[in-house]
Amino acid sequence: MLSGAIAGSVYALIAVGLVLIHNGTGVVNFGFGDQLMAGVYILVFAQQFLGLSLPPAILVAVIVSGLIGLAIQYLVMTPLRNRPVLIPIVATIAIGAALREGIRAFMGPNPWPVPFLLSTSPYRIAGISIVPSDLAILGTAIVVMLCLYAFFEFTKYGQAILAACANPTGALIVGIPAGATTTSIWVLSSMLAAIAGIVIAPLTSLTPDIGLIAIKGFAAAVLGGFASLPGAVVGGILLGIIEALSGYYVSSAMKDIVSYAVLVAVIILLPSGLFNRATARKV
Amino acid sequence: MWGNLAWVLWLAIAALAPFLAGQYLLYNIGIVATTAAIVSGLTFLSGVAGLISIAQSAFVAIGSYGAVLLQMHLGIPLLIGIPVAAAIAGVVGWLLGFLCLRLDGHYLALVTLAFMGIVHYTIINLDITGGAVGLAVPSVTLFGVTLDSPMAIYVMAVTASAITLWSIDRLIHSRYGRMLRALRQSDIAAVSLGADRRSLRTMALATSAVAGGFAGGFQALQLTYLDPQQFTIVTAVFYIAIMVVGGMRSVHGAIIGAAIFVFVPGFLSGLEHYMAFILFFFVTVMIVVMPDGLVSIFSAGGRLSGWMASRHGRKNA
Amino acid sequence: MVTRREILKVAGGAMVLVATKSAYAADATGVTDDKIKIGILGDLTGHAAHWGSGNLAGGTLAFEEINAAGGINGRKLEWISVDSESSAPKGIAGFKRLVDQEKVFAIFGPTSSAVGVPLLKTMASSGVPIFVPTFSSPLITNPPVKNIFRSGTLNDADQGRIIADYVASISKKRSIALMRQSDEYGKNGATNVGNRLKEIGNVKISEEQFNASDTDFTSQLLRIRESDADVMVVYGYPAPSAIVMRQAKQLGLPVQIVGSTATASRTYAATVGKEAAGTRSMTTTKYLPEGDDAEIVKFRKAFEARFPELARQTRPEATDQLAYHGAKTLIEGLKRAGRDLTREKLISSLEGLKDFETGIASATTFGPDRREGNRSGYVLEIKDDLSRIVLPKAYSAI
Numbered sequence: 002m003l004s005g006a007i008a009g010s011v012y013a014l015i016a017v018g019l020v021l022i023h024n025g026t027g028v029v030n031f032g033f034g035d036q037l038m039a040g041v042y043i044l045v046f047a048q049q050f051l052g053l054s055l056p057p058a059i060l061v062a063v064i065v066s067g068l069i070g071l072a073i074q075y076l077v078m079t080p081l082r083n084r085p086v087l088i089p090i091v092a093t094i095a096i097g098a099a100l101r102e103g104i105r106a107f108m109g110p111n112p113w114p115v116p117f118l119l120s121t122s123p124y125r126i127a128g129i130s131i132v133p134s135d136l137a138i139l140g141t142a143i144v145v146m147l148c149l150y151a152f153f154e155f156t157k158y159g160q161a162i163l164a165a166c167a168n169p170t171g172a173l174i175v176g177i178p179a180g181a182t183t184t185s186i187w188v189l190s191s192m193l194a195a196i197a198g199i200v201i202a203p204l205t206s207l208t209p210d211i212g213l214i215a216i217k218g219f220a221a222a223v224l225g226g227f228a229s230l231p232g233a234v235v236g237g238i239l240l241g242i243i244e245a246l247s248g249y250y251v252s253s254a255m256k257d258i259v260s261y262a263v264l265v266a267v268i269i270l271l272p273s274g275l276f277n278r279a280t281a282r283k284v
Numbered sequence: 285m286w287g288n289l290a291w292v293l294w295l296a297i298a299a300l301a302p303f304l305a306g307q308y309l310l311y312n313i314g315i316v317a318t319t320a321a322i323v324s325g326l327t328f329l330s331g332v333a334g335l336i337s338i339a340q341s342a343f344v345a346i347g348s349y350g351a352v353l354l355q356m357h358l359g360i361p362l363l364i365g366i367p368v369a370a371a372i373a374g375v376v377g378w379l380l381g382f383l384c385l386r387l388d389g390h391y392l393a394l395v396t397l398a399f400m401g402i403v404h405y406t407i408i409n410l411d412i413t414g415g416a417v418g419l420a421v422p423s424v425t426l427f428g429v430t431l432d433s434p435m436a437i438y439v440m441a442v443t444a445s446a447i448t449l450w451s452i453d454r455l456i457h458s459r460y461g462r463m464l465r466a467l468r469q470s471d472i473a474a475v476s477l478g479a480d481r482r483s484l485r486t487m488a489l490a491t492s493a494v495a496g497g498f499a500g501g502f503q504a505l506q507l508t509y510l511d512p513q514q515f516t517i518v519t520a521v522f523y524i525a526i527m528v529v530g531g532m533r534s535v536h537g538a539i540i541g542a543a544i545f546v547f548v549p550g551f552l553s554g555l556e557h558y559m560a561f562i563l564f565f566f567v568t569v570m571i572v573v574m575p576d577g578l579v580s581i582f583s584a585g586g587r588l589s590g591w592m593a594s595r596h597g598r599k600n601a
Numbered sequence: 602m603v604t605r606r607e608i609l610k611v612a613g614g615a616m617v618l619v620a621t622k623s624a625y626a627a628d629a630t631g632v633t634d635d636k637i638k639i640g641i642l643g644d645l646t647g648h649a650a651h652w653g654s655g656n657l658a659g660g661t662l663a664f665e666e667i668n669a670a671g672g673i674n675g676r677k678l679e680w681i682s683v684d685s686e687s688s689a690p691k692g693i694a695g696f697k698r699l700v701d702q703e704k705v706f707a708i709f710g711p712t713s714s715a716v717g718v719p720l721l722k723t724m725a726s727s728g729v730p731i732f733v734p735t736f737s738s739p740l741i742t743n744p745p746v747k748n749i750f751r752s753g754t755l756n757d758a759d760q761g762r763i764i765a766d767y768v769a770s771i772s773k774k775r776s777i778a779l780m781r782q783s784d785e786y787g788k789n790g791a792t793n794v795g796n797r798l799k800e801i802g803n804v805k806i807s808e809e810q811f812n813a814s815d816t817d818f819t820s821q822l823l824r825i826r827e828s829d830a831d832v833m834v835v836y837g838y839p840a841p842s843a844i845v846m847r848q849a850k851q852l853g854l855p856v857q858i859v860g861s862t863a864t865a866s867r868t869y870a871a872t873v874g875k876e877a878a879g880t881r882s883m884t885t886t887k888y889l890p891e892g893d894d895a896e897i898v899k900f901r902k903a904f905e906a907r908f909p910e911l912a913r914q915t916r917p918e919a920t921d922q923l924a925y926h927g928a929k930t931l932i933e934g935l936k937r938a939g940r941d942l943t944r945e946k947l948i949s950s951l952e953g954l955k956d957f958e959t960g961i962a963s964a965t966t967f968g969p970d971r972r973e974g975n976r977s978g979y980v981l982e983i984k985d986d987l988s989r990i991v992l993p994k995a996y997s998a999i
Contacts, residue, residue: 004819011816029393031521050913080572087330088575091528094521095568102560102646109914110650112839114871121874123851132851205816206843206872210648213814216401216517223394241817249820255409257812261401268395269383307701312694405812408783416784418718507689509719512784514689549691550698553684557654560646560686 007135009241010142011201015218016225016233017149018193023227024166025186026078028089032097033194034215039100040066040195041202041211045113055116063195069100070191074184082183097212105209115202134203141200145193146234153230162186220264286582287453290536294449298442307434311506312546314438317445318503319542323527324452324535325495330524331532332461333488334468339380339396340496341520342403346373347497348504349413352421357412362424366444366501370494377493381486392489400517407512418511421504437505444502448495453535455491464488529567531577540578628728628944631706637673637935637942639664639680640699642710647687649713652735652920656712657682659734659917659924662900662907667932674940678932681705685716692716693723700727707732707947709931714738714785724749730947732934734927735920737862739789745972748944750951752930752965752974753923755862755885757786759998761793763978764883766996768794768832768859769801776805778830778856780821780845782837783810790836790861805830811845813838818845819852826854836861843873850876857881859980867891868915870987878985886926886962887979887991890917896960900925926962930974933957 015033022030030036044062047053053061073096081089118141119133153159165182197218198211205211217240225236240260247259301313322344329335350369354360360368384395407413423432424440431440455461464484504510522545530541544567552559574580631638641660643653664678672678681703685692692711699705707730711717714736724731725746733741733751739758742751755763768777779794781787791808798804807828809821822845825833833849833856835842842864849858860882867890870877888897904921905912917925935942937950954974957965965974977997981989 004817008817077568077572081575084575085334087336087524087532088528088571090336091525092568092571094525095564095571099561099564099568102564103558105646105650106557106561109911109916110654111866111914111916111918112868112872114868114874117874121847121851121876123853130851130853201816203874204844206840208840211840213518214816216397219394219397220401223398227394245817245820248817249823252810255405258402258405258409261398261405264398265395265402268391268398308694308697309702311697315690315694416786416788418785420722503690507693507719508722509689511689511715511719513715546694549684549686550694553682556657556682556684557645557650559684 003129004135005242005245006238007138007241008244009221009238010139011197011214011237012217012221012240013234013237014142014145014193014197014200015215016221016237017146017230018190018197019215019218019222020225020227020230020233021186021190021193023222025162026089026183027086028078028093029219030093030190031090032073032093032095032100033190033218034212035097035100036066036069036191036194036212037198037201037215038207038209038212039069039104039198041115041198041207042104042108042113042209043195044199044202045115045207046108048116049113059199062199063192066195067188067192070187070189070194071184073191074187078183078187079180101209101212108209110209112206112208115199115207117203118200138200138204141196145196149230158185220260223264224267287534287536290582291450291453294536294539295446298446302435302438310434310438312550314441314506315503316539316542316546317442317449318499318506319523319526319546320535320539321445321448321499322496322503323523323530323538323542324449325492325499326523326527327532327535327538328452328455328461328495329488329492330527331534331537332456332468333464333485335385335485335488336393336524337396337489337492338393338517338520338524339377339400339403340492340523341515341517342396342400343373343377343493343496344500344503345403345407345510345515346376346493347500348421348510349407349419350497351501352419352504352510353412355422356419361426362422362501362505363426363440366498369501370497373497373500374490374494378486378490381489385482385485385489396520397517400520404512404516407515413512414510416512418509421508421510424505441502441506445499448499449535449539452491452495456534460484460487525567529570529577531579533576534579536582537577537579544578629706629942630704630944632676632942635676636679637676637707638703638705639678640703640705640708640710641680641682642685642692642695642699642708643682643712644687644716645682645684649687649715652712653685653687653710654911655916655918655920655922656710656735656924658904658908658911659921659926660709660928662904663925663928663932665907666903673932673935674942676942680709685711685713687713687715689716689719692720696720696723696727700729705729706942706944707931707935709734709928712736717741721746721749728944730944730951732927732931732951734924738785742972745970748948750967750972750974753885753926753962755883755975755978755998756973757789758793759973759976760862760883760978761790761795762797762998763996764790764834764836764859764861765794765797765801767883767980768834769798769804771857772804772830772832774829774831775803776807776828776830776832778825778828778833779806779808780818780825780833780835780837781808781810782841783812786838786863787836791834794834794836811837811841813841815841816844818848822849822852822854825849825856826852830856832857832859834859834861835864837863839863839866839869839872843869843877846873846880847876859883862919862978865981866919868918870983870989875987877983877987879983881980881982881992884919884979884981884991885923885975887993887995888922888960888962889981889989889991890919890922891989894960897922900961923962926959929959929961930954930957930965 040062043065044058047058047061077092117134118137121134123130123132162182221237221240222233225232244256248256347369351365354365355362384391408416423430526541531537643656644650645653668677683695685695709732712735731749734753737754737757739756779791781791835845858880862883864882865884888894904917934951938946952967954967963975976999977995980992
């Protein structure tokens with residue numbers, strides 16, 4: 002269960018990043034996994050080739066990742082903003098593939114080791130073994146979610162973004178420029194991608210294909226209704242737990258089929274996700 | 285008008301290739317044809333009906349695995365098995381649509397994403413599909429003659445693709461296609477024309493599945509081997525990219541898009557490891573500069589359709 | 602160029618077989634007075650680029666060295682690289698390009714099972730000598746195909762057998778857990794380990810599966826802990842294997858871990874972390890790319906000087922090493938085929954190689970019905986400081 006929740010918290014981080022962009026701009030970002038991957042490679046580059054220690058390297062990775070988001074917004078999304086939504090979606094696929102193959106060529110196809118945020122030696126507390134590095138994943142996820150919650154709930158800027166997501170024309174009328182909110186959404190979500198990557202990469206070892214994990218993030222977002230941030234969080238953790246349970250009780254090889262089948266069932270039976278969209282939209 | 289010209293050009297290339305092209309070029313032209321035919325199903329679904337499917341690769345899998353399994357276990361010849369398997373793909377597509385298209389169209393993207401995952405992992409986990417090892421595709425035999433020469437495969441694949449592409453082209457310009465277009469642009473207008481939104485859209489998904497299954501079955505003949513890695517969410521997304529790069533309003537866009545992805549890597553091979561990076565970089569640039577696809581260069585009406593697309597904005601997602 | 606009449610004949614009936622058969626006779630396509638043209642086919646982009654990149658680097662280095670040393674029987678090598686993009690259709694197209702358009706004499710590659718296995722039919726009917734240095738699907742050499750050779754690699758069937766022999770010899774409780782990837786790679790491997798263990802007899806096997814993209818293996822590992830296995834074979838790609846090994850240590854599984862050759866790469870221990878200490882892996886050769894054997898040191902220095910941009914990626918890796926070894930073996934075949942070079946002669950000279958040593962990887966032996974150059978393996982162990990040593994005993998699959 003705990004291990005399921007840990008995998009789930011990673012899915013949740015990804016799902017939040019995806020839902021944020023989807024709500025704010027209508028675009029499903031298929032390049033998210035590749036942005037996640039690029040974030041970790043920036044970290045490795047800063048550490049191995051610029052000689053930075055871990056904390057500043059993380060900072061560099063998150064900031065540069067945000068800048069990539071900014072570039073995507075200005076160079077690609079803005080010119081395509083009045084097109085059918087499929088066009089910017091396919092643009093994210095192409096951007097993702099360019100990032101992935103560019104990094105594969107520049108950093109090589111072989112895996113890079115990535116440092117863990119905390120120790121990997123387990124502690125035994127009351128008969129349960131707890132691994133600090135796993136807790137770091139869970140902890141980072143929780144902190145990030147709380148920060149996002151606080152940002153959207155208690156800051157004027159966050160409120161403005163939410164307002165723009167819920168009602169673009171209305172926001173425009175009350176004087177919130179649409180361009181500014183979509184830009185901040187892209188930057189924010191790209192920074193989230195880097196954070197999710199930095200959290201997950203030590204676990205899996207870093208290759209250019211690590212971004213495939215974003216598919217699980219999509220599934221999590223769907224489970225949560227693809228429209229609400231809290232829904233995305235719960236969807237992610239739920240997916241992690243469904244996987245862990247079906248892995249244990251059904252069969253490991255079948256667990257992906259089971260998770261996808263649950264997904265189809267949820268969409269068909271509960272089209273607004275497990276949570277009512279109308280109330281969930283608030284945050 | 286220019287559409288007819290384009291047809292003449294494609295048919296001329298397809299017919300002359302066997303006499304002028306070497307084996308490498310011939311094979312690639314054949315792959316362009318089947319890929320374009322697979323993508324044309326999406327053209328109908330996305331470009332015309334405004335729906336997104338991330339399962340085209342799953343329908344290709346049903347068509348190709350289906351035909352091979354029908355041959356291996358029931359002795360049904362491949363040339364009969366492929367249309368049968370394509371029909372099965374169509375039924376599956378219809379069922380998927382029936383289940384989820386009563387909802388807002390954008391759920392289709394999500395259901396098809398999950399469906400794609402299910403099909404991929406099912407292929408890997410079943411013994412009958414050869415599991416993760418895959419299946420060798422048997423040769424086609426017709427009246428006791430084994431048709432496994434590159435030329436015979438080319439002729440079969442290109443003929444099948446031409447039939448698919450032409451049928452989709454006709455459908456786009458039929459009353460059915462016009463109703464779907466009207467539905468995309470305005471639900472109310474279309475419903476007032478007497479269109480049943482759900483059944484029209486469900487049929488559109490089934491149509492695209494049949495195209496994918498049929499052309500996919502013939503592509504299996506070209507590849508001679510079915511590996512589950514050819515049928516993933518990544519390949520499904522790739523088909524969408526081909527459609528958009530070429531242009532999603534006509535089958536000619538599918539042909540041009542497929543040609544780009546088949547031939548350009550060869551031209552860029554001097555870049556070695558950097559080839560794919562440069563390729564996708566330019567694909568991104570192309571999408572930004574020509575959001576209506578490469579086909580819009582050739583089309584005098586390109587600007588107009590672009591204008592119309594921006595007019596009805598994001599509604600047709 | 603093929604004439605129109607020939608094409609029409611093809612269209613009319615099945616003539617290709619005849620064409621390729623006659624092609625064997627005295628086919629010296631791609632050979633001129635002073636040059637031999639080789640095609641390098643491998644995945645340079647996409648998910649399998651790991652092997653293709655090594656194939657190109659190792660091949661290029663060996664070919665450049667032989668040219669600098671005066672070439673082969675008065676001819677210099679000329680080579681052209683084609684990217685199979687980790688995709689079967691692109692692999693088939695790339696092969697046709699090398700054979701039909703570039704008219705190469707022989708092909709070095711392909712580099713992954715995902716491309717190589719679908720390509721098998723096309724390769725077999727082409728008659729072009731094909732030399733495979735890296736990937737490990739047994740289908741390529743068994744049953745043997747006249748024109749397809751492989752050296753260096755330990756194929757999955759042989760590897761499974763060797764792993765079984767090894768783990769049976771170290772398991773005191775006679776109980777072995779098999780943790781395998783759910784795809785072709787894991788399935789082939791695990792089936793072979795399992796079959797051999799059944800042959801050996803008196804061994805309990807508990808099998809678990811995982812998907813290559815999984816990040817959490819707790820449920821499988823917990824089941825293994827409930828069994829009484831004292832050895833766990835991990836048969837999967839490096840990324841999932843690394844997590845399996847780390848989580849097994851964290852869960853305190855009382856097992857000796859043995860990984861497949863996929864986990865025998867230079868950076869693998871670092872990706873696992875300190876939990877890698879004490880784990881063992883199958884490896885195809887007793888030489889490590891970071892080792893201090895004379896030929897290896899020479900190779901490493903030359904490689905780092907020739908490819909500084911790869912050296913910063915902690916290369917040469919096992920793939921570079923196997924490719925360099927393979928290219929040297931192919932060069933030996935070309936040498937022995939003599940000045941009067943034809944495809945037929947290259948095939949028979951390769952068939953004549955017996956215990957041919959390069960000092961880079963395990964010796965190569967081919968024969969009239971043997972196309973798998975290497976059929977033995979070693980076990981390597983990761984020390985506490987994460988350095989690697991190869992245990993001295995060789996295991997043979999014959």
